Amino acid sequence: MKGMDFNYVMEVLNNCGIDEDYFESMGGREIEDGSEEWMEVISEIIGKNSYEVEELSDEDCKLIMEFRSIVEENGIEFI
Numbered sequence: 001m002k003g004m005d006f007n008y009v010m011e012v013l014n015n016c017g018i019d020e021d022y023f024e025s026m027g028g029r030e031i032e033d034g035s036e037e038w039m040e041v042i043s044e045i046i047g048k049n050s051y052e053v054e055e056l057s058d059e060d061c062k063l064i065m066e067f068r069s070i071v072e073e074n075g076i077e078f079i
Contacts, residue, residue, distance in 0.1 A: 004063075009070045016040035029076045041067070 017037040042050040046060040
């Protein structure tokens with residue numbers, strides 16, 4: 001996995017459909033927790049299908065939390 005920095009985070013978000021059009025549809029720089037797009041992001045981050053994982057490993061959780069932290073540090077909220 002690439003180093004997790006802002007460029008990587010934005011690349012993953014854009015690849016999973018969370019882009020300027022998505023933010024416009026949300027009415028701001030917000031990501032809906034549990035949305036199809038966010039679930040795709042999680043799959044991308046952990047390298048597994050997020051819909052098929054019964055339980056996330058500690059490493060999966062760490063990656064997701066690091067990703068979310070970078071997202072939030074850059075002014076994007078989760079709703």
